[in-house]
Amino acid sequence: MTRAPDDLREALLDWYAAYGRDLPMRRPDVAPWATLVFEVMSQQTPIPRVQPVWERWMRLWPEPADLAAASPADVLVEWGRLGYPSRALRLRDCAIAIAARPGGRVPADYEELLALPGIGPYTASALASFQFHARLPVLDTNVRRVLARVLDGAQFAPKSAPTRTETARAAALLPVDGADAARWNVAVMEFGALVCTQRSPSCDGCVLRGRCAWATAGFPEAPTRPRGQAWAGTDRQARGRVLAALRGLHEENRASSVPPARPSEEKGRSASPPSQSSEAASATGLSRVPGPAAGQPIGLSREEALRAATLPDADPAQAPRVLASLVADGLVAEDPAGLITLPGRSDAPGERG
Ligand code: SF4
Numbered sequence: 034m035t036r037a038p039d040d041l042r043e044a045l046l047d048w049y050a051a052y053g054r055d056l057p058m059r060r061p062d063v064a065p066w067a068t069l070v071f072e073v074m075s076q077q078t079p080i081p082r083v084q085p086v087w088e089r090w091m092r093l094w095p096e097p098a099d100l101a102a103a104s105p106a107d108v109l110v111e112w113g114r115l116g117y118p119s120r121a122l123r124l125r126d127c128a129i130a131i132a133a134r135p136g137g138r139v140p141a142d143y144e145e146l147l148a149l150p151g152i153g154p155y156t157a158s159a160l161a162s163f164q165f166h167a168r169l170p171v172l173d174t175n176v177r178r179v180l181a182r183v184l185d186g187a188q189f190a191p192k193s194a195p196t197r198t199e200t201a202r203a204a205a206l207l208p209v210d211g212a213d214a215a216r217w218n219v220a221v222m223e224f225g226a227l228v229c230t231q232r233s234p235s236c237d238g239c240v241l242r243g244r245c246a247w248a249t250a251g252f253p254e255a256p257t258r259p260r261g262q263a264w265a266g267t268d269r270q271a272r273g274r275v276l277a278a279l280r281g282l283h284e285e286n287r288a289s290s291v292p293p294a295r296p297s298e299e300k301g302r303s304a305s306p307p308s309q310s311s312e313a314a315s316a317t318g319l320s321r322v323p324g325p326a327a328g329q330p331i332g333l334s335r336e337e338a339l340r341a342a343t344l345p346d347a348d349p350a351q352a353p354r355v356l357a358s359l360v361a362d363g364l365v366a367e368d369p370a371g372l373i374t375l376p377g378r379s380d381a382p383g384e385r386g
């Protein structure tokens with residue numbers, strides 16, 4: 034049951050006006066394409082990790098056509114350590130689809146957004162609301178948790194995808210004006226990220242405490258807690274090591290092909306993310322190798338790739354399974370001679386701006 038929506042909205046919007054972060058990704062002059070990239074990157078990764086990668090992507094690929102023209106290998110290298118790297122390839126597929134549209138622009142309509150590769154209900158509603166001021170609720174995990182606590186008295190939102198009832202209830206809370214609704218969506222999202230967090234909500238002094246059903250009920254504990262994704266020892270960790278090793282080789286190759294910077298260039302260059310090659314090498318036990326001659330593929334032998342995929346005390350079946358899964362997912366390619374590479378050709382991209 035929705036309680037005192039005007040009162041709730043006013044309290045939360047006032048809080049946002051005072052404490053919301055000035056994130057470059059959320060500024061009004063950010064283009065729809067930049068918002069799309071940010072929303073995909075930030076779905077399973079915290080904003081502080083996303084921001085530098087997003088900023089670099091926007092310099093490299095400021096329009097969908099730019100990313101559409103990039104090689105999958107370069108896209109994966111630039112994805113870095115954001116995790117769930119299939120998202121990077123899906124973003125490229127999305128860029129190709131957008132670039133093929135008339136004008137090469139991100140569509141404004143929710144259904145058209147949803148039809149793009151890799152775009153689900155969350156990203157479509159976020160774009161439609163934030164960029165085009167469609168009056169739609171944007172239900173990410175932070176928003177769902179805030180609404181579950183304030184309105185339902187539940188510690189956590191259901192783990193399943195939002196139901197129609199949940200979506201309709203969130204829609205009923207939206208201000209009438211689309212631009213105001215966008216601001217409300219961002220405000221609730223930010224409140225969930227900074228105040229009403231999953232593990233340690235700051236209930237003392239919370240501006241919604243008097244309106245919060247969970248607080249009023251005495252903070253009853255949920256029978257189960259949402260669990261974070263396991264990492265240590267998992268296939269995800271092993272897959273990440275193979276990709277880190279390949280990224281490291283690409284970065285080594287790129288660094289060896291870049292002429293020394295003139296003094297006037299040093300300042301700008303220092304703003305780029307640090308090379309991850311040393312990190313990748315230490316993570317996998319691989320030694321630094323000289324970059325390949327021009328025109329030669331950049332990759333690992335099958336033996337090196339299996340070594341990179343082998344975690345301490347791992348089941349011997351894990352490394353081959355991990356390598357096969359990376360090939361099946363299109364994240365790496367294996368040629369007939371057993372050379373493991375990132376997919377597609379990679380020419381070191383030139384950075385814009
Ligand atoms: S009182 Fe606590 S649980 Fe309720 S909205 Fe505020 S921070 Fe969230």
